[in-house]
Amino acid sequence: MAQVNYRLLKQTEYYLWDRFLMKVGNASIYQTRDYYEALKILNWDYEIFVKINEDNLDISTGALIQKKRVPLINRFVSVVNYGPISVDDKEVQPFLNELIKHLKNHKHLFTDINLLNQYDIDYPRLLNLGNNHTFILDLTQTLDTLFSNFSKTFRNCIRKAEKEGVMVRFSTEESDIERFIEYYEAMINRKQIESINTIFLRQVIKNLLENNRGFIAYTTYNGTVYNMAVIGCINKTARYLYGASISHPTGLPPMGQYLHYEIIKELQNEGFSTYDLGGVVGKEVKENDPSYGVYKFKKGFGGEFVTLTKNYRVIFSKLVEYLNMSLIRPKS
Numbered sequence: 001m002a003q004v005n006y007r008l009l010k011q012t013e014y015y016l017w018d019r020f021l022m023k024v025g026n027a028s029i030y031q032t033r034d035y036y037e038a039l040k041i042l043n044w045d046y047e048i049f050v051k052i053n054e055d056n057l058d059i060s061t062g063a064l065i066q067k068k069r070v071p072l073i074n075r076f077v078s079v080v081n082y083g084p085i086s087v088d089d090k091e092v093q094p095f096l097n098e099l100i101k102h103l104k105n106h107k108h109l110f111t112d113i114n115l116l117n118q119y120d121i122d123y124p125r126l127l128n129l130g131n132n133h134t135f136i137l138d139l140t141q142t143l144d145t146l147f148s149n150f151s152k153t154f155r156n157c158i159r160k161a162e163k164e165g166v167m168v169r170f171s172t173e174e175s176d177i178e179r180f181i182e183y184y185e186a187m188i189n190r191k192q193i194e195s196i197n198t199i200f201l202r203q204v205i206k207n208l209l210e211n212n213r214g215f216i217a218y219t220t221y222n223g224t225v226y227n228m229a230v231i232g233c234i235n236k237t238a239r240y241l242y243g244a245s246i247s248h249p250t251g252l253p254p255m256g257q258y259l260h261y262e263i264i265k266e267l268q269n270e271g272f273s274t275y276d277l278g279g280v281v282g283k284e285v286k287e288n289d290p291s292y293g294v295y296k297f298k299k300g301f302g303g304e305f306v307t308l309t310k311n312y313r314v315i316f317s318k319l320v321e322y323l324n325m326s327l328i329r330p331k332s
Contacts, residue, residue: 003054006098008047013057017048020059022235023087026116029232029239030081031064034211038204042197044068049102051095061086061095070109075317078103078111082309085116092119100314109317114309125315132311133282135303137275139268146264149302154257161258167220168262172209176216177202180228183244190247201242205230214241217263219255227255231263238267240278260301277303 009017014033021027029035036046050062063083067076084099086092096115100123103111114132115121137146147155181202188195208214208230218228230242240260248255260277267275277298283305285295315321 002056004051005054006049006051006095006102008049008102009052014048016052016057016059017050017062017064020050020062021085024085025235026085027234028082028237029208029213029234029241031083031085032208032211032213032234033064034207034213035204036064036066038200038207039066041200041203049099051091051098060088061091063095063099065103065111067108074107076106076108078108080111080113080115082114082116084119089118096121103314104316109320110313110315112311112313114311117307117309120310121312121314123314125321127313127315129311129313131307132279132309133305133307134279135277135298135301136306137264137277137301137303139264139272139275143265143268146302147261150257150261151300151302154300157254157257158261161219161253161255164253165221166253166255166258168259169218169220170266171216171218172214173216174206174209176218176228177205177209179218179225180205180216180230180242180244183225183228183246184242186246187244196242205242208232217259217266219259221252221255226252227259229259229263231267233267233272236271236273237276238272238274239276256297257300275303277301280305 017033021031033046036044039046044066046067047065048062049065050059052059061084063080063085065078065080067078069076080099084092084095086095096119100111100121112129113121117131139146147158150158181198184195184201185198205214205216209216213234214230214232216228216230218225220226225246226248227245228243229240232239232241240263245256264275280295280298281289281291282295285292289295
């Protein structure tokens with residue numbers, strides 16, 4: 001009889017997690033160590049909790065726990081992103097019970113769990129924090145079928161960009177990481193929008209590209225780079241992670257739609273099965289919502305609207321429970 005345990009991996013065993021990710025269909029970039037090693041720049045640490053067969057060291061279910069120590073009180077706050085993941089859905093519920101027990105016993109004040117939508121949590125101190133949604137393109141369809149599902153405006157924009165000589169390039173070069181950061185900082189300053197820490201951003205892109213888990217795509221027109229995108233890849237799934245651009249002078253052909261059209265073609269050529277356009281706030285977004293422009297752009301590609309996660313705060317401290325109940329009204 002095989003000996004199976006729920007436990008933390010030792011750091012010398014982290015290669016087992018990398019091996020496990022390669023056989024899980026619903027793995028994402030947010031379960032890679034590339035992402036969590038970069039988060040150390042922002043003073044987050046991580047650990048890996050798994051169900052493991054000790055005889056052959058095969059992991060069947062697991063979760064990466066992003067954690068930060070709270071100063072002075074020797075307690076932690078933590079996050080589980082897009083997990084747990086498993087080779088067998090039936091294992092997830094008992095695994096969640098063991099995961100919560102582990103967090104409770106190891107001085108966590110609370111844990112935010114972005115739980116994959118097909119699962120659920122049963123715990124008495126629980127806040128519902130909403131959902132994560134996205135549009136996903138099925139790349140097993142023909143390119144003609146995908147193109148026909150784009151909005152009429154998008155199809156016209158793509159034809160115009162192609163006709164006027166817009167080019168799309170793909171890169172894993174470090175020089176293009178630096179160019180992306182430069183464009184990202186310029187875009188943030190120009191649009192005055194909320195931004196990601198660029199030291200972290202540079203590191204996570206570097207990690208992904210070095211480990212063959214992504215690439216940078218960019219448009220050029222008359223020798224100038226205008227739009228850039230970072231794509232994360234794992235197994236046969238791809239996700240649009242980050243974008244950046246410089247200001248477009250009046251009269252330039254449209255480029256954003258064409259950039260993603262060429263990304264789709266590249267992903268299909270490489271055998272990818274899905275392309276996640278990177279998240280939207282909901283299935284319908286009002287025009288006066290600050291996120292409407294992003295929503296409209298992503299919806300224009302005709303992908304399937306998908307609710308990826310149910311987001312919960314699992315509370316292990318009575319004080320945190322009181323503060324959260326006072327400040328956050330749980331959704332029904």
